[in-house]
Amino acid sequence: MINIVALDCMGGDYSPGAQVEGAVMAVREYKVAVILVGNEEQLRFHLERLKATDLAIPVRDASEVISNEEQPSSVVRRKKDASLVVAHQMVKDGEASAVITCGNTGALLAAGLFIIGRMPGVERPALAPMLPTHDGKGFLLLDAGASAEGKPEYLVQYAIMGYLYRQLVHGIPEPRIGLINVGSEPGKGNELYRQAYSLLQKAPVNFVGNIEGRDLLAGVCDVAVCDGFTGNIVLKCLEGSGSFFTQILREEMSASSRGLVGGAIASPALKNLRKRLDYSEYGGAPLLGLNGVSFKAHGSSNARAICQALKIAFDFSESGMVSQLNLLLAEQQRSSL
C-alpha cells in the first residue's frame, strides 16, 4: 500500500503558510511523502515563496474550506470539495494512507467516521492526545472527546488501541494502561467504570489499575483510558490550569519591582517550563480506530509542529497498526466470552 500523507492545508491559525512550510521541512528533513490539499493557487504561491518547487510536492486542489463555526456532521456531507473532505476521500480511495488537519475537530471526527469509516472490531474511534508528565515522558489520554457516551467495551477497545499506539509509535515495550477513576482501589467509580475495570483485567494489555486525576501528571501510566466525556473534561481542565498558572505566575512576577527583576532573571527557567508543557512536539492527537491514519494537529500549529505531525503520521501508517489491532481485538473478544 502507498504511504503518503494528505495534509489539509486550509485549517488552523496560520494556514496555509505554516502547513506548506511544515511540509517542506518534513520532506527535506525526514523524506516524508506528502500531498498538499487546498487552494492550489495559494499553495503554489507558498511553495515558490519557500523556494521549494524543486521538491515536486504534489498539490490537490480543493475549492472549499470548513470553518470552526460550522456544524461538523452536516458540513462534511454538504461541502464535498472542502480540503478536509477531499483529504479524507483520498484516504478512503487509497490515494493517501494518512490525513492531517489543524482545523475543526468535530469536522475531523465526522469526516473520519463518514468517509474513512471504522476499523472492524472498533465500535467508537478515540481522540488520543499526549499530555505532559513530570518525568517528561508524557501519557496518552483516550478518549479525549470523540464520543460523548461511554460503554465498558469501548474503554477496553481504547486500552488496546492506546497500548498498540505507544508500542508502535513510541517504542514502549509494555505500555502501562491505567483507568481514570475517582479512587485507586478496585470497585471504585460508577457502574461504567466498575465494569470497565473487570473487563480490563482480562484484556490483552498491561493493565495497572485505577488512576486518580492527581496522579496522571506524575507519570504513573503510559496510557490513561476513560470515556470521551470524562476525557474531554480532563483534557480541558489540564489545559485550563496550564494557562491559569502561567498567567498568574507572570502577574506575580511583574507585580513588584523586586519580582520584576527576579522574573527577568528567572525567565530562562520560565521558558524551560513552557517547553516542558508544550506538547506540540508530539505532533497532535491521532484519531484511533479508523481504517486509516488520522491526525488532529493543534489549531495554532506552526511549521515545526506540522513537520512533526507529518513525520509521526508517516511513520505510524508504516507501522501496520491496523493488522496488529485486528489480532488483539480478536484475542480480547475470545477472552471476554
Add this chain to the structure above:
Amino acid sequence: MINIVALDCMGGDYSPGAQVEGAVMAVREYKVAVILVGNEEQLRFHLERLKATDLAIPVRDASEVISNEEQPSSVVRRKKDASLVVAHQMVKDGEASAVITCGNTGALLAAGLFIIGRMPGVERPALAPMLPTHDGKGFLLLDAGASAEGKPEYLVQYAIMGYLYRQLVHGIPEPRIGLINVGSEPGKGNELYRQAYSLLQKAPVNFVGNIEGRDLLAGVCDVAVCDGFTGNIVLKCLEGSGSFFTQILREEMSASSRGLVGGAIASPALKNLRKRLDYSEYGGAPLLGLNGVSFKAHGSSNARAICQALKIAFDFSESGMVSQLNLLLAEQQRSSL
C-alpha cells in the same frame, strides 16, 4: 435551635493539637460556640497548653478514632464511640447544629447519610469545595464526589443548593450557575448532561449555561455543577496540576545558577502565587443536602484553617439555609411538572 459546632478533633495530620488551637482562636476572635469531640485527656492537655481553660470550651469524650484506611460505611456503624460518629450523633440529637472533621471523607459521607440523614427533597448530598479562579473570587464545585452515579435531577438539586450557599455564605446576590460540559453550546455532552441542561433552564437559579473545563479557572461562574464522578475528576486534575506546576517550576528555578538567583529574588512572587492558590481560607468543603451543617476540612489543616472552618460553619448554620432550600426545592418541583 441551639447553634454550636461539634468539632471532630481526632482526624487530620495535626490532630488534636491544631484542632484545639483552631477552636481557641475561633472562640476568641469570632465568639463561635464550639464543642470539642475526641479523647478528653488529650483535648484538656492542649487546652491547658494553650492557656485556654478560662474559655470553658466544652469537651465531649470519644474513645475511638476512624483512620483513613478503614471502610467508611461499615466503620461508621461499628465504631459507635468514634469521635466522628459521636460528633454526627450530636447533630442528629440536636446537641449541635454543625459538625466539622479533617478526617476520612468517605466516613464523613457515610456518617452524614446514616446518622444525620438527607434534607427532604434532596436525593443526594453533594460535597462542595471552593476552587480558585483568576479573579480571586473562586467557584463552588459540586458534586465533587459524594455520589458516583449521576441523574439529571441530582444536578438540578446541586444547582439549587450551590446557589443558596453562595448567596447565604458568600453574599453573592445572583450567583451564576454553570453546568460543566464538553462544549459551551446547548445540546453538548451525553444524555445526562443534555437532560440536566433542559431542567436547569427551568430551575429557580441564575443558570448561565455550559462551562468548559478550561474556562472554570477564568471565573466564568460562581457555582459549577456536575455529577460526582466528573466533579471528583475535575477536583483531582486541578489539584494534581497545581502540585505539578509548582514542582516543575521549583526545579526549573534551581536548575541553573542564573535560575537560582532569579528564583531567590522571585520568591515573594512565588509565595503570593501559592497564597492565591491556597483555598484553606475557604474553611473546607461543606457536604450540602443534609439535615444539618457538615464540613470536611482538609486533612492537612492547621489551626488557622480550622478556625476559618469553624467561623463559616457557625455562620452557615445561623443562615437558615435548610428552610430556604425547602422553599426553592418545592418551587423547582412545581416548575418541572
